[in-house]
Amino acid sequence: MNSLPVLYSFRRCPYAMRARLALAASGQTCELREVVLRDKPPSLSQASPKGTVPVLVLPDGSVLDESLDIMQWALGQHDPDAWLAPTEGTLADMLALIGECDGPFKRALDRCKYPNRYPESDAAAERANAVYWLSALNERLASRPHLFGAQAALADMAIAPFVRQFAGIDGDWWAAQPWPFLQAWLMQWQSSPLLASVMHKWPAWVEATAGVEFPAR
DSSP, rough: OOTEEEEETTTTOHHHHHHHHHHHTOOEEEEEEOOOOOGGHHHHHHHOOTTSEEEEEEETEEEESHHHHHHHHHHOOOOOOOOOOSSSOOHHHHHHHHHHHHIIIIIHHHHHHOOOTTSSSHHHHHHHHHHHHHHHHHHHHHTBTTTSSSSSSHHHHHHHHHHHHHHOOOHHHHSSSOOOOOHHHHHHHHOHHHHHHHHHOOOOTTTTTTOEEEOOO
């Protein structure tokens, strides 16, 4: 599989999840290397000094180590479901909303999920920030089934892994929120065959061995 792109991934990481979603949707075959984050393989650090996943090493040796870059690269090869061309709005509009997710919402998510890591933070204020943003998503979804129209697109697939992570902090609290449209949107995404196909439990990759072919055929 040396001629294939190599994807360093970690199953539960929402950034890696969104990259795998795009690769699977595009049908772009790669060699997946499932890493253990507490014991990162040297080849991952060599490919990207950041040492985070996902990292995609292309056959020509070039490296993509940002999840959105990997998504757009994969969909640039093949975009059968038109994730880059939403039925409402533009790609720039989607990237702006994803930027809100990756910035203020991700900050609030981390501080709500891991309060012991951020003792200096105001947990109540961070949850309020998250609630404000999620409420806006719910309002957006009240008039359309997906974030940018009738079909799921890049924004849905890039944002859903992080909403999923937030919902998992306290399932009872999440279910009690007045967000019927957001909750239905997340439930639909969580039950999709596409998500199931990218959440297989792969064995940890061992340095100097072959990874697994992804998406599986």
